[in-house]
Amino acid sequence: MTSTTLATEAALKIDDLNVAFTAESGTVPAVEGVSLQVAPGEVLALVGESGSGKSTVALTAMGLLPSNAQMTGNVSVAGSTIDVPDGRSLNKIRGRVVSMVFQEPASALNPLKRIGDQIAEVITNHTDVPAREAKARAVTLLDRVGIADPEQRIRDYPFQLSGGQRQRVVIAIAIANDPALLIADEPTTALDVTVQAEILDLLRSLASGTNTAVLLVTHNMGVVADFAERVAVMLKGELVESGQVNDVLLHPQHEYTRRLLKAVPRLRVTTDEPDPENTNTESAVSASEHIALEFENVSVTYGRGRRRFEALKSVSFQLPQSATLGLVGESGSGKSTTGRAAIGLLKPSAGSVRLFNRDLRSLPWRTRRKFQAQIGIVLQDPVASLDPRMSVMDCVAEPLMTHRRLSGTERRQKVASLLDSVHLPAGVIRRFPHELSGGQRQRVSMARALILEPRLLIADEATSALDVSVQASVLSVLTELQQTYGFACLFISHDLAVVQQMSQTVAVMRRGEIVESGPTGSVLVNPEVEYTRELLSAAPVPDPVVQKQRRRTVEVGGSVGQ
Amino acid sequence: METFRFILKRVGQSVVVVFLVTIVVFALLHLLPGGPARGILGVQATPEQIAAFKEKRGLDEPLVIQYLEYLGRLLQGDLGRSYVLNAPVADLIIDRLPKTLLLSVLSAAVGLMIALPLGIWQAYKRNRPSDYVLTSLSFVAYATPVFFVGLILIIVFTQWLSWFPPLAPRGDSIADILSDPQALVLPVTTAALGIIALFSRYMRASTLDNLSEDYVRTAAAKGTSEGQILARHVFRNSLTSITTMLGYYIPVLFAGSLVVEQLFNYPGMGLLFWNAAQAPDFPVLLGCVLIISIATVIGSLLADLVQVFIDPRVRHSS
Numbered sequence: 053m054t055s056t057t058l059a060t061e062a063a064l065k066i067d068d069l070n071v072a073f074t075a076e077s078g079t080v081p082a083v084e085g086v087s088l089q090v091a092p093g094e095v096l097a098l099v100g101e102s103g104s105g106k107s108t109v110a111l112t113a114m115g116l117l118p119s120n121a122q123m124t125g126n127v128s129v130a131g132s133t134i135d136v137p138d139g140r141s142l143n144k145i146r147g148r149v150v151s152m153v154f155q156e157p158a159s160a161l162n163p164l165k166r167i168g169d170q171i172a173e174v175i176t177n178h179t180d181v182p183a184r185e186a187k188a189r190a191v192t193l194l195d196r197v198g199i200a201d202p203e204q205r206i207r208d209y210p211f212q213l214s215g216g217q218r219q220r221v222v223i224a225i226a227i228a229n230d231p232a233l234l235i236a237d238e239p240t241t242a243l244d245v246t247v248q249a250e251i252l253d254l255l256r257s258l259a260s261g262t263n264t265a266v267l268l269v270t271h272n273m274g275v276v277a278d279f280a281e282r283v284a285v286m287l288k289g290e291l292v293e294s295g296q297v298n299d300v301l302l303h304p305q306h307e308y309t310r311r312l313l314k315a316v317p318r319l320r321v322t323t324d325e326p327d328p329e330n331t332n333t334e335s336a337v338s339a340s341e342h343i344a345l346e347f348e349n350v351s352v353t354y355g356r357g358r359r360r361f362e363a364l365k366s367v368s369f370q371l372p373q374s375a376t377l378g379l380v381g382e383s384g385s386g387k388s389t390t391g392r393a394a395i396g397l398l399k400p401s402a403g404s405v406r407l408f409n410r411d412l413r414s415l416p417w418r419t420r421r422k423f424q425a426q427i428g429i430v431l432q433d434p435v436a437s438l439d440p441r442m443s444v445m446d447c448v449a450e451p452l453m454t455h456r457r458l459s460g461t462e463r464r465q466k467v468a469s470l471l472d473s474v475h476l477p478a479g480v481i482r483r484f485p486h487e488l489s490g491g492q493r494q495r496v497s498m499a500r501a502l503i504l505e506p507r508l509l510i511a512d513e514a515t516s517a518l519d520v521s522v523q524a525s526v527l528s529v530l531t532e533l534q535q536t537y538g539f540a541c542l543f544i545s546h547d548l549a550v551v552q553q554m555s556q557t558v559a560v561m562r563r564g565e566i567v568e569s570g571p572t573g574s575v576l577v578n579p580e581v582e583y584t585r586e587l588l589s590a591a592p593v594p595d596p597v598v599q600k601q602r603r604r605t606v607e608v609g610g611s612v613g614q
Numbered sequence: 615m616e617t618f619r620f621i622l623k624r625v626g627q628s629v630v631v632v633f634l635v636t637i638v639v640f641a642l643l644h645l646l647p648g649g650p651a652r653g654i655l656g657v658q659a660t661p662e663q664i665a666a667f668k669e670k671r672g673l674d675e676p677l678v679i680q681y682l683e684y685l686g687r688l689l690q691g692d693l694g695r696s697y698v699l700n701a702p703v704a705d706l707i708i709d710r711l712p713k714t715l716l717l718s719v720l721s722a723a724v725g726l727m728i729a730l731p732l733g734i735w736q737a738y739k740r741n742r743p744s745d746y747v748l749t750s751l752s753f754v755a756y757a758t759p760v761f762f763v764g765l766i767l768i769i770v771f772t773q774w775l776s777w778f779p780p781l782a783p784r785g786d787s788i789a790d791i792l793s794d795p796q797a798l799v800l801p802v803t804t805a806a807l808g809i810i811a812l813f814s815r816y817m818r819a820s821t822l823d824n825l826s827e828d829y830v831r832t833a834a835a836k837g838t839s840e841g842q843i844l845a846r847h848v849f850r851n852s853l854t855s856i857t858t859m860l861g862y863y864i865p866v867l868f869a870g871s872l873v874v875e876q877l878f879n880y881p882g883m884g885l886l887f888w889n890a891a892q893a894p895d896f897p898v899l900l901g902c903v904l905i906i907s908i909a910t911v912i913g914s915l916l917a918d919l920v921q922v923f924i925d926p927r928v929r930h931s932s
Contacts, residue, residue: 089838116831116834140838143839145837146834146835147837148837151835156828159828159829160828160829160831162833162847162851163851163925164850164854164924164925164926173838173846177837177838204878209927209930222832245682338853356782595901
């Protein structure tokens with residue numbers, strides 16, 4: 053169904069939209085001159101990196117802009133004009149004509165209300181039905197979004213549901229009144245990849261069965277390829293390119309779209325494709341006689357008694373010096389626990405962790421510190437992992453202060469040379485974390501991790517919070533540094549494509565166990581274990597043609613996940 | 615079942631805390647320079663007089679023995695005899711406690727009934743003139759000492775306007791006191807004013823915190839109006855932090871009644887404590903401090919229990 057075949061009113065029509073936010077420093081433009089249309093039943097993806105204004109466009113369509121926003125231009129949903137100051141008439145539209153699915157299902161629901169009541173609210177807001185009838189409809193809706201035992205689950209509180217189930221509840225709220233337009237703002241970004249596939253399946257089936265148009269806001273090109281019919285690309289508040297998904301994703305016209313697509317890490321799905329990214333395969337093999345990190349049947353348990361929980365179950369692997377081991381798996385699979393056990397922050401309940409051929413926990417305190425100085429760590433959140441009150445100089449120099457005796461000048465030189473090797477300008481040394489962008493902050497973290505010239509680097513979701521173009525530059529810096537310094541790297545990530553690009557060997561984790569491991573080229577291309585296959589097929593690739601084929605294979609070959 | 619275990623655990627913790635409190639209170643008062651004997655007999659007492667007094671009252675025994683004896687008597691409901699009033703401390707407290715509870719509960723109820731809607735209103739009208747005016751007023755009210763507020767109220771409403779009597783109701787029983795509601799207005803207002811000032815601030819902040827939560831945006835996306843969002847979603851969620859604060863506020867309420875009771879000559883625990891401190895009458899002081907401490911522990915226990923009913927996560931995760 054395309055926009056030209058229908059003479060009816062557009063589900064969403066935006067004409068020359070400008071939005072600016074008033075901040076202390078003055079007015080900041082967020083959206084400039086955006087015009088777009090979504091026809092009934094159509095799925096339009098709005099893509100762009102953080103700060104591109106895509107979420108602002110979505111919020112404008114809901115009339116949910118914050119009070120410090122000024123907008124000009126026309127926005128109408130199924131013929132009704134959306135105007136910011138007019139709250140009262142907007143309340144009649146929201147939840148009935150246009151509704152929204154949010155990014156974070158953990159916080160999108162009221163924690164103190166039963167989910168049944170939260171679904172019923174959107175029904176009683178717009179239709180004059182008795183409470184009992186609204187509740188009955190809530191049960192039907194829960195069933196429609198694929199939650200088993202809806203009669204029982206309706207009495208649950210949000211914290212009793214998993215992330216995917218919560219997102220299903222949010223979707224149930226959004227579709228309760230058969231809206232003309234459904235806005236989905238990064239609906240799967242906070243979810244695991246197999247859950248993401250289920251939610252995308254659900255959204256697709258809901259959208260195709262009705263006349264509801266979908267405005268999908270996302271940064272994930274794989275999701276776009278999987279779900280959208282048309283796509284619009286935003287850059288710094290402006291629309292730079294739009295068209296059919298196949299045209300834009302396969303033959304991008306605008307220079308920015310091309311750059312963006314090039315930066316997206318792609319999962320190789322066949323063996324005959326060359327592997328241009330992964331260049332350090334050979335150096336790894338030659339250095340493999342020195343083992344940097346070895347896990348031998350390591351188990352870690354949390355709690356005791358009834359609450360005893362095995363976070364790691366007999367995990368074994370070897371990480372040779374100068375090589376990279378990718379650790380993949382979904383949330384709760386034990387990836388980060390493995391990282392914490394590796395640096396001695398967690399005591400294994402069984403098995404041994406050997407760091408540079410020594411058992412860390414058997415060493416006396418002083419020697420252990422010396423060993424710990426040879427490990428560098430980069431964590432996921434570039435905001436939370438730097439002390440906001442320490443300058444870049446202090447942040448990066450902190451390991452030096454703890455482990456080395458150097459004069460002030462020596463320290464400064466060392467920090468400056470490290471900042472140079474992560475490609476940060478010399479001027480940032482006096483700046484504070486909040487003055488830097490996300491990618492710059494992550495590079496500061498990397499400089500801090502590498503200042504002691506570690507023999508092992510642990511990167512725990514180090515690029516997961518970054519935009520793809522920033523991720524690409526951070527990853528290339530990491531590869532370059534590894535070639536210079538020759539450290540081993542434990543690369544923890546949920547992103548299979550990134551792991552494939554970065555590591556020679558890979559271990560797939562599930563519920564505290566390694567279910568499959570081996571050379572990246574074989575495990576992630578010809579997996580032997582069903583779970584790895586599920587993970588691989590659940591991750592959408594940013595090529596609409598390939599993705600449609602893969603989806604068909606999955607549907608024929610059985611369901612994904614669960 | 616889990617709720618029951620949680621309650622049992624919290625009650626157990628409270629009992630332990632009360633025991634620790636008895637140790638601290640006992641030790642503090644006995645470690646004062648000169649000890650209780652010097653306090654009773656005055657600075658001019660001779661060492662012989664003090665020694666004789668100590669022996670008579672058992673004050674020359676080791677502190678541990680004195681404490682254990684004290685604890686043993688405590689468990690039988692015996693808080694000792696007042697040095698000054700020569701009556702059992704327990705009787706004095708049993709006579710006064712209900713009156714102070716009445717005053718405290720009344721002022722807390724009146725105060726909260728005004729403070730909570732006021733805080734929500736301010737959050738709703740945030741950063742607008744009415745919010746600024748109310749914020750300034752509550753800062754002034756919070757910064758003004760209780761006795762000063764009381765004096766001003768007495769001057770305005772008894773001297774100038776003659777609406778209310780300057781003295782609290784006299785009477786031995788609760789019924790007597792309640793039969794003269796007019797005389798209760800000024801003491802209750804004085805004590806409530808501080809609650810209004812403080813808790814309207816808490817409520818405003820808590821409401822604003824909740825208004826910035828994602829679930830409020832979800833509710834708005836359902837077409838729920840801002841008023842309905844406040845009533846259906848934000849109010850109850852904001853109460854979770856208010857109940858905890860209220861539990862902590864109980865000692866402040868007692869301290870406030872100390873001044874209010876003195877000011878309006880109301881025969882409650884505050885007046886008893888005040889007179890005992892002036893004497894000084896150590897058994898009465900010990901008794902009062904103990905009761906106030908127990909009230910504080912019970913207060914935060916109640917706050918936690920209320921939390922269990924407001925927040926399902928507390929019920930299930932504990």
